[in-house]
Amino acid sequence: MSMLEIEKLNVWFGHGRDRVDAVKDASFTVARGESFGLVGESGSGKSTILRAISGLAPLWSGRMVVDGLALGKVRPKTFYKTVQMVFQDPYASLHPRHSVDQVLGETLQLHGFKDIDARVVKLLDDVGLGQKFRFRYPHQLSGGQRQRVAIARALAPQPALLLLDEPTSALDVSVQAEILNLLVDLRREHALTYVMVSHDLSVVGHMCERLAVMKGGEIVEVMGVDTLRRMEAKHPYSQSLLAASV
């Protein structure tokens, strides 16, 4: 069974003449345990798809099925246990006055876990931070460490599907390598499914098995990563994107 099914998804913002159609008739499926990439330039609607899945973009039509559950206006609590998201900017996605312990503890409590103490310890170990970071505040962490905390928070409810919105584009290349390695390891250990958005084709090529190329809100091509590596993209836009990134 597929983990995520998107069919004829439309997402728009605003009303009347101010209406902007950010995503038009997007369809794709992601199998359980797969890693799927969305690439395209800024404004192509790739992040908007993730936001629509997670419920952050309220105006949408079409069909979205996550782990057998068709999504409607109101989402059940189990949905948020299944799907979690990691955002682009680790500097903006953590509360500046909450310590790492509070961030993780609150998430665990909201999801109804009892053994919070033991779980916080486990989460920090999972993302390679260790105990000495438990009572630190975001300003005491580097960009890479913050992104690790954001990943730990996303892992807290034990999700099956992780939505990654440009998780490394705010980081240096050396730190990017560490975070990408961490994500590869976590996927294997926790049997996760990834949907990853990036403007960097080589990052998507490294992380994903299949990818969709987006332009102007539409998916122009879905291809396997082997096709990408052999530079055999069919659509002229994907070809130009490939040419620009090599």
Added chain:
Amino acid sequence: METLLDVEDLWVKFPSRQGVFDAVRGVSFTLGRERLGIVGESGSGKSMTGRAILRLIRSPGIVEATQISLGGDDLMKKTEKEMRAVRGKRISMVMQDPKFSLNPVMTIGAQIIEAYRQHNKVSHADAYAKALEMLEAVSIRDAERVMRAYPHEMSGGMGQRIMIAMMLIPNPEILIADEPTSALDVSVQRQVLDIMDKLVKDRGMGLIFISHDLNLVADFCDRVLIMYAGRIVEICKADKLNEAKHPYTRGLLNSLPRLDAPRDHLEVLKRDPAWSEAPSVSGRV
């Protein structure tokens, strides 16, 4: 090669409660009519080097150098007032994000004209004509409309091209570009670089190109300085970057994912404390 700029033993220091923090530690290099790249991670002091040349570092920051010589004039010895004649006119700087470097409440035209008339005594009409001409030089279509527009009506790529136009109008000898394309998409990045490249070549300017993107710099520059912890650890010809020897440069190159060479795990940079202890390599020719 003619030397436009000669920087010798440049230090940038910031006193703090925990003692003095050295952001740049004894960097020396020269710039001719070439494209010189400075690469490094965040915190390596690459932007501080660019700013220090224009003496843009404010108190409590301290800049020290044996000399920063621009065609024989030592910039370190100039007063603030004399520096104003250097900034923009002889050395220009393009910053990272056009959103923060354009004035949001002035039209694009008014800003370019202001920049031009700051350094040249010309009539408003002449300045307007010159501004139009520059916008067209950076491949902006419909330049008259853009002149009337405000910065928020521009996309990132257009904003950055406008910044470049504005910086190039006084015809400076040196252009310092601090991550000029980091805020832009890959496809737009190329365009902006091509424009910059053409202008620099046509006018015989010296370009200092500051970036964290190794591949981009290797592609675009003639010579590359690699900075680590405030020092230059290696200098190489841009087309020979793949043959770089320093373990830091090698580590950075290997930590990039590559489409043509897939692997399970990326190489992670292992930092050696000796790198930051080793003396700075001189980039003087």
